Amino acid sequence: MEQTAIRPQKGLPLYLQLKQMIQAQIASGVMHPGDRVPSERELSDRFGMSRMTARQALLELVREGFLYREQGRGTFVAHRKVNQGLLGVTSFTDDMRLRGVVPESVALDQVLELADAEAREQLQLDIGAMVVRLKRLRLGDGRPMALEEAILPAHFVEGLEDHPLDKDFSLYAYLRERGILFQRAHQTLEAVLAEGDQSQFLGVLPGAPLLLLERLSFRQDGQPMEFVRAYYRADRFKFFVDLNQG
Amino acid sequence: MEQTAIRPQKGLPLYLQLKQMIQAQIASGVMHPGDRVPSERELSDRFGMSRMTARQALLELVREGFLYREQGRGTFVAHRKVNQGLLGVTSFTDDMRLRGVVPESVALDQVLELADAEAREQLQLDIGAMVVRLKRLRLGDGRPMALEEAILPAHFVEGLEDHPLDKDFSLYAYLRERGILFQRAHQTLEAVLAEGDQSQFLGVLPGAPLLLLERLSFRQDGQPMEFVRAYYRADRFKFFVDLNQG
DNA sequence: AAGTGGTCTAGACCACCGA
DNA sequence: CGGTGGTCTAGACCACTTG
Numbered sequence: 001m002e003q004t005a006i007r008p009q010k011g012l013p014l015y016l017q018l019k020q021m022i023q024a025q026i027a028s029g030v031m032h033p034g035d036r037v038p039s040e041r042e043l044s045d046r047f048g049m050s051r052m053t054a055r056q057a058l059l060e061l062v063r064e065g066f067l068y069r070e071q072g073r074g075t076f077v078a079h080r081k082v083n084q085g086l087l088g089v090t091s092f093t094d095d096m097r098l099r100g101v102v103p104e105s106v107a108l109d110q111v112l113e114l115a116d117a118e119a120r121e122q123l124q125l126d127i128g129a130m131v132v133r134l135k136r137l138r139l140g141d142g143r144p145m146a147l148e149e150a151i152l153p154a155h156f157v158e159g160l161e162d163h164p165l166d167k168d169f170s171l172y173a174y175l176r177e178r179g180i181l182f183q184r185a186h187q188t189l190e191a192v193l194a195e196g197d198q199s200q201f202l203g204v205l206p207g208a209p210l211l212l213l214e215r216l217s218f219r220q221d222g223q224p225m226e227f228v229r230a231y232y233r234a235d236r237f238k239f240f241v242d243l244n245q246g
Numbered sequence: 247m248e249q250t251a252i253r254p255q256k257g258l259p260l261y262l263q264l265k266q267m268i269q270a271q272i273a274s275g276v277m278h279p280g281d282r283v284p285s286e287r288e289l290s291d292r293f294g295m296s297r298m299t300a301r302q303a304l305l306e307l308v309r310e311g312f313l314y315r316e317q318g319r320g321t322f323v324a325h326r327k328v329n330q331g332l333l334g335v336t337s338f339t340d341d342m343r344l345r346g347v348v349p350e351s352v353a354l355d356q357v358l359e360l361a362d363a364e365a366r367e368q369l370q371l372d373i374g375a376m377v378v379r380l381k382r383l384r385l386g387d388g389r390p391m392a393l394e395e396a397i398l399p400a401h402f403v404e405g406l407e408d409h410p411l412d413k414d415f416s417l418y419a420y421l422r423e424r425g426i427l428f429q430r431a432h433q434t435l436e437a438v439l440a441e442g443d444q445s446q447f448l449g450v451l452p453g454a455p456l457l458l459l460e461r462l463s464f465r466q467d468g469q470p471m472e473f474v475r476a477y478y479r480a481d482r483f484k485f486f487v488d489l490n491q492g
Numbered sequence: 493a494a495g496t497g498g499t500c501t502a503g504a505c506c507a508c509c510g511a
Numbered sequence: 512c513g514g515t516g517g518t519c520t521a522g523a524c525c526a527c528t529t530g
Contacts, residue, residue: 041515052502055516072516074514075515184488190484209439221324296519297520315496315497319527320497
């Protein structure tokens with residue numbers, strides 16, 4: 001832990017600068033798993049900040065799994081960072097890129113319609129509300145990966161009808177640009193067998209195993225904003241998630 | 247938000263008392279989704295605590311999804327609490343109980359042996375290390391739900407060999423009693439088809455869909471401590487998870 | 493301009509742990 | 512015992528939102 005510059009308001013809050021510095025030391029191997037990190041008092045002395053500021057940096061790193069603390073002993077570098085950050089809500093596009101696969105979408109259907117009972121229930125809409133329904137075939141490196149249907153309240157996506165949905169278009173990037181962000185999602189996964197349409201679009205035999213994913217996403221204020229039902233080819237897709245706390 | 251007693255050191259830290267009070271008001275319906283919660287300054291005034299203390303209560307409730315904040319506007323009650331707390335590592339036993347199903351286990355096999363290559367890789371063990379291998383059939387309300395194999399480093403579970411593994415025995419409760427806690431887990435899910443042994447134990451036809459779950463659990467210090475591979479009957483089990491942050 | 497959350501300070505006492 | 516993290520105080524200035 002060298003005395004690199006950390007002091008001034010160079011745009012970034014102090015605690016974030018400290019956090020990044022510690023993170024860098026772990027990543028670069030300067031500090032090893034099990035090593036003790038300097039105490040809150042030591043950090044605040046060394047970098048001329050208050051103890052609460054150093055504390056905030058350490059606590060965030062603990063929450064993110066880089067460090068762990070033991071009462072009365074100290075703060076230590078965690079042993080193996082479990083797949084950093086994959087606790088977040090991911091989009092198909094990001095997901096594929098992360099795996100080094102080139103994502104692609106083919107729009108099969110795209111309609112503006114009255115929300116049916118299921119959509120109203122999931123998205124908590126009133127009778128008469130309109131929704132956009134997007135049916136897409138998802139490709140990875142040009143091969144069919146998943147058949148996906150997304151339903152969103154129409155007011156979130158005005159103008160989307162004129163948007164090209166093919167190629168590497170990401171619905172999530174589109175929403176991000178418009179300032180619409182997810183905060184939380186509830187997701188279920190089950191195993192089903194391919195039938196009818198599904199096997200044709202995905203290029204598998206009827207009876208092949210599929211992973212059925214259903215996801216309801218919420219905005220920051222807790223309002224539901226997207227319901228997705230997607231069928232993934234089991235031989236090409238494995239879902240993973242990191243869980244915290246015991 | 248009434249002026250109930252909150253002041254003194256009645257065992258519980260101040261910020262936890264405040265947190266619980268706010269949580270109770272949300273649960274009881276006194277405060278509704280979208281309602282503004284008193285500001286940090288207002289809370290600190292009203293309850294005679296410092297702003298940082300009130301802030302700590304609010305920030306924890308935000309992290310847990312009960313509240314959300316908007317810069318310059320205030321702190322608000324979130325709209326729908328997404329399955330409270332199900333971000334955690336769950337055991338089969340807890341999971342079933344949560345769903346109102348009576349869990350049961352039948353031990354099929356239980357051996358102490360040399361760790362093979364896969365076990366060493368997953369659990370980061372050296373050559374020559376011993377592991378305990380537990381094979382169990384999991385029942386819910388008396389019906390087969392899953393076929394599960396767990397592998398643990400032998401030094402975590404000394405004495406387990408003499409333990410009855412049937413009935414409602416929970417490996418996790420056993421470990422909890424011995425002070426061994428999980429902090430984090432990495433889990434993957436995929437869809438497969440039942441074959442051989444699996445279909446017999448689970449009571450399904452070969453070719454029936456199964457949900458294959460693999461989980462690697464870590465202790466607080468980041469050391470891996472259990473690897474589980476479980477096959478769930480797709481018609482009786484749906485996996486769900488809540489994700490944070492977009 | 494007034495109110496909010498975001499950051500930060502310079503102290504304090506406590507419970508817990510190790511030597 | 513000294514050092515650690517856990518809690519807490521009473522202030523401060525900032526950026527942001529709203530009227």
